[in-house]
Amino acid sequence: MKVLVIGPGGREHAIVRSLLADPGVTEVHAAPGNAGIAQVVPTHAIDANSPEAVTALAQELGVDLVVVGPEAPLAAGVSDAVREAGIPVFGPSRAAAQLEASKAFAKQVMAEAGVPTAMARVATTAEEAADALDAFGAPYVVKDDGLAAGKGVVVTEDREAAIAHAQACFDAGGSVVIEEYLNGPEVSLFVISDGKTVVPLEPAQDFKRIGEDDQGPNTGGMGAYSPLEWAPETLVEEVIERVAQPTVDEMAQRGTPFVGVLYCGLALTSRGTRVIEFNARFGDPETQAVLARLRTPLGALLLAAATGRLDRAEELRWSPETAVAVVLASKDYPDTPRTGDRIRGLKKAAAVEGVHVLHAGTRLAEDGKVVSAGGRVLAVVGLGDGLAQARQRAYAGMDLITLDGGQFRRDIGARAERGEVTVPGPAGRHAARTAGAQ
Numbered sequence: 423m424k425v426l427v428i429g430p431g432g433r434e435h436a437i438v439r440s441l442l443a444d445p446g447v448t449e450v451h452a453a454p455g456n457a458g459i460a461q462v463v464p465t466h467a468i469d470a471n472s473p474e475a476v477t478a479l480a481q482e483l484g485v486d487l488v489v490v491g492p493e494a495p496l497a498a499g500v501s502d503a504v505r506e507a508g509i510p511v512f513g514p515s516r517a518a519a520q521l522e523a524s525k526a527f528a529k530q531v532m533a534e535a536g537v538p539t540a541m542a543r544v545a546t547t548a549e550e551a552a553d554a555l556d557a558f559g560a561p562y563v564v565k566d567d568g569l570a571a572g573k574g575v576v577v578t579e580d581r582e583a584a585i586a587h588a589q590a591c592f593d594a595g596g597s598v599v600i601e602e603y604l605n606g607p608e609v610s611l612f613v614i615s616d617g618k619t620v621v622p623l624e625p626a627q628d629f630k631r632i633g634e635d636d637q638g639p640n641t642g643g644m645g646a647y648s649p650l651e652w653a654p655e656t657l658v659e660e661v662i663e664r665v666a667q668p669t670v671d672e673m674a675q676r677g678t679p680f681v682g683v684l685y686c687g688l689a690l691t692s693r694g695t696r697v698i699e700f701n702a703r704f705g706d707p708e709t710q711a712v713l714a715r716l717r718t719p720l721g722a723l724l725l726a727a728a729t730g731r732l733d734r735a736e737e738l739r740w741s742p743e744t745a746v747a748v749v750l751a752s753k754d755y756p757d758t759p760r761t762g763d764r765i766r767g768l769k770k771a772a773a774v775e776g777v778h779v780l781h782a783g784t785r786l787a788e789d790g791k792v793v794s795a796g797g798r799v800l801a802v803v804g805l806g807d808g809l810a811q812a813r814q815r816a817y818a819g820m821d822l823i824t825l826d827g828g829q830f831r832r833d834i835g836a837r838a839e840r841g842e843v844t845v846p847g848p849a850g851r852h853a854a855r856t857a858g859a860q
Contacts (some may be wrong), residue, residue, distance in 0.1 A: 423721055424449040428470050428500065432749075432782035432801050433706040435459050436713045437489060437720070439780065444719035449476075451483055458781025458800070459793045471495050480509050486513065487725050490682075496702055498525045498644030503684075510728040512805030514702050517678040521669075522702040525567050525599040529624035529674075532697060539697040540689075541644075542603040544671035551588040555581060561603040564588050565699075567596055575630075575640050577603070604689035604696050606846050609653060610646070610708045611686045613666040614723060616732035617679030620666045621723075624715065624740055625650050626708040627838070632756055634790050634833045641756045642798055645834030646708040647746045647809065652843045656697070662685055665697055672789060681727060681750050692846035710747040710780050710801045715740050744812040746822050747801045748834050752783070753827025756795035760827060762787075763794045767823040776805045776812070779817035794825060809839045 425441055427434050435458050453476070455465030463847065468475040471494050480488050488504045490496055499516040513519075513656045520527045526544045531537075541558070544567070545551040562584035564576045571664030576587040588598045591772050612623040632638040638854050654660075665686055673680040676832035685701035713720065719738040726735040751818065752759035765784065774778050780803060783796020802823070804816030813835050820830060 423447050423486045423725065424484065424490060425451070425487045425721055426483060426485040427452045427489045427491060428476055428495055430456050430470065430783075431456050431492065431796075432704055432780045433704045433709040434491040435780040435782070436710045437491060437704070438463055439778070440713045440716060440720040444721040446719055447721040451502060453479055455730065455780045457784040457786045459781070460786065468677060470744060471498045471500070473498060473500045476500045477503045477507050477509075480504055480776070481507060485509065487721070487728060489513065489724055491701060491703060493502040493519070493522055493701065493703055496682075510725060512724040512728045513683055514680050514682040515569070515678060517606065518673055518680040519702040521673070521680070521700045525565050525699065526597070528700050529599065530673075531669060531672050535672040537665050537668055537697055537826060540604050542599050542601040543598055544597055545588060546592065546597045548585065548589055548592065551585060551600060555584055558600065558602045563601040563603050565599045565601065566591050567599055569754070577640070577818060604691050606689050607652075607843050608698065609650065609657070609688045609690060610705055611658065611661050611666075611688060612704060612708070612712060613662070613684045613686060614727050615666070615670050615680050615684055616727040616730045617670070617674055617681045617728070618826060619729075619732040620662060620670055620684075621677060621732055621735065621738065622646055622662055622666070622766060623738070624711050625653055625657065626712050628705065628836075629834055632751070632829070632831075639756055641751070643705065643707045643749065644751065644831045645748045645801075646711045647744065647812070647835040647838070648708070648711045649744065650838070651809070652838060652841075653690070654846070657690075660695060663687065664695070669700070675725065681730075690845045694847070706782070706798075707747045707749050707801050709839050710803050711745040714745040714747075714803050714805055715780070717741055724795075732796070741805070742811050743805045743807060744809045745803055745805050746775070746812040746816040746835050747780075747803045748816045748830055749782075749801050750799045750820065750823060750828050750830045752794050752797055752799055752825070755829070759783075759794075759797040761794050761796065762824045763828075765792045765794060765799065765823065765825050770822040771802060771819035774804075774822070775820045776815040777805050779819065779823075799825060799828065809835055813839060
């Protein structure tokens with residue numbers, strides 16, 4: 423099987439790495455890729471958001487499967503064009519990708535499907551925003567309605583800051599979704615779908631804030647780990663039954679079947695599991711941690727989803743190891759990141775036992791050296807027998823990499839390692855005992 427992976431980031435590097443480990447995959451190409459991806463597979467410098475360019479490349483290469491990684495190509499209709507050309511594609515149509523592209527649309531779908539989520543209001547004016555903020559109270563949660571690369575959410579105790587974020591969206595011609603604040607630990611769960619059948623991957627936990635102890639502004643994600651020893655044993659089963667399957671069924675009923683990966687961002691609250699948001703693709707950096715543990719051939723799984731045969735796919739197998747992914751970001755990220763800085767120590771980091779490095783915002787300079795090319799530059803993934811060893815290995819690798827002005831969090835998975843993550847309410851009693859025994 424020959425596969426084309428669309429996208430330039432760390433999630434795409436993780437996908438490429440897993441595909442290369444699949445004995446059924448004979449060839450992998452990427453477009454546009456990055457400096458790390460280019461070291462292992464051929465890359466093609468096309469506009470990943472152009473349906474015409476992606477389709478033409480897929481036809482030229484004669485691929486058996488196209489995997490669309492980021493949200494922007496999905497929202498641009500890349501998957502639609504590739505499907506119309508008769509090529510299997512893993513990634514939802516533009517209509518189905520509205521689950522991520524519009525938070526208001528996602529709320530409508532969840533309401534129709536009976537999916538538990540936060541109460542919310544859509545606001546298009548400052549007056550509507552102020553009314554919604556006062557109705558829900560602090561902490562205030564304000565989300566851009568459209569795509570925002572994971573950085574369109576403000577959670578703050580400062581009402582004026584919440585109003586300012588909403589006003590900035592209005593000034594740009596957009597709208598916002600204002601929600602009640604959900605308490606409890608957050609969980610990310612990827613669910614593979616062929617439009618009818620759903621297959622869950624293993625849960626992970628992501629760290630959105632730029633600073634340690636969850637301080638500072640939101641980012642696209644500064645690290646993740648998997649599995650979650652503290653999570654309730656029935657969590658995945660519950661999410662499939664109450665969230666993923668009803669959502670996929672609702673999308674099919676609307677005539678817009680969801681084929682791809684449904685990212686379920688969840689809060690385990692004192693009132694039960696609630697959906698924070700949906701994404702229509704693999705999340706970054708959770709993908710780097712989750713796929714590091716997947717032992718089932720990824721290419722066969724994605725092709726089964728793309729061709730409507732997920733019900734016949736083999737049962738997923740997982741490594742018993744823990745994976746921790748730590749993100750290295752550029753200077754001034756998440757505002758206006760500085761790029762073009764030399765990255766050193768990559769080979770030394772990758773030589774650490776149980777460690778691999780996945781590139782995101784990188785490129786090759788004219789002298790052939792690897793330099794930064796985006797806000798989140800790379801992720802160091804550590805695998806180990808338990809969270810403590812996985813964290814130790816990830817940070818041992820990260821400490822060998824240098825980037826002028828680079829920043830990363832040293833507390834990814836630290837609270838879970840100390841047994842401090844608990845789930846509120848009756849559902850969390852078993853989880854609290856498990857976490858305390860780590």
